[in-house]
Amino acid sequence: MKILGIESSCDETGLAIYDSERGLLAHALHSQVKLHAEYGGVVPELASRDHVRYLLPLAEQVLKEAGLERRDLDAIAYTAGPGLIGALMVGASTGRAMALALGIPAVAVHHMEGHLLAPMLEDPAPEFPFVALLVSGGHTLLAEVRAVGEYKILGESLDDAAGEAFDKTAKLLGLGYPGGPLLAKLAEQGESGVYTFPRPMIDRPGLKFSFSGLKTFTRNTWQDAVKTGDESEQTKANIARAFEEAVVDTLMIKSRRALRQTGIKTLVIAGGVGANLRLRQGLQAMVDKERAQLFYPRIDFCTDNGAMIAYAGCLRMLAGQHEPLIINTRARWPIDELDSLT
Ligand code: KG4
């Protein structure tokens, strides 16, 4: 089955073609970073309009790259949520319309399921069951994954998502948008141990996260530094480093707890913050000690992309998922409401 995947839930237009026999045939991405940079964050209406601009040209591009004609496609998968409702509607209505015109089925994909299954596009791919640490701009959660669609949430963030905490902290340090990668880059110049930030919620049992206090701690530390005239780039870098280490440590401690609690020996990281190298290194060291295994997608498939949507859609199509001919998108959509494929 050859399936075209469309991702348009936020500020990236991602298109890809996945073939159930040959694997990923092509993928293309248009990032809206430049468009939103001057506003310091994503402007939903601008995002929707930009998806309109890029979606069809990128669809043609991936078809060409895969050496396929439109009529060779067997199905279309699109992100139906969670995300920005206008942005979702662009991908959903275009995907549905293309499917109708081509006389093929379309399947609605949950964005977070896409992220969660993205490591399975790699070789070697993780096998079920696994614990997934899903860390993106909108979500932070640990889930026990027994099969496609069987997601038991072990713990979520009570407030900011990890990516959101990175973005907000970057903003208050005067870095640009998107904050996560910029903060990570600055942290490279920082010296470890100059500042020590709290590790939120690690003393309490359970697997819930909270990152908003850490953001406030960073703000206070930076303001204190400014007050004492110590607002050098090095101080900023040291603060970025302390923040990043606190987030990584917290995610590492909770992931270890999840592995021990479930008795599962496979950990998967997914979502944009999964691109963070210190997080990957920290988790790798932890799983080595636990005699477990770590899997993650390539950097490009940690952040939003069409490949993960094509792949998740393909699995659902092959399992015979059918949908009525209506376009339904959801800004909010708990992942544990999905149907299991088994
Ligand atoms: O998964 P994603 O592309 O979009 C959502 O579904 O939210 O995640 C985007 C998030 C942003 O908050 C971004 O700052 C963060 O992932 N991010 C990073 C890094 N690369 C992206 N955070 C920390 N370090 C990175 N290298």
Ligand code: ZN
């Ligand atoms: Zn995402």
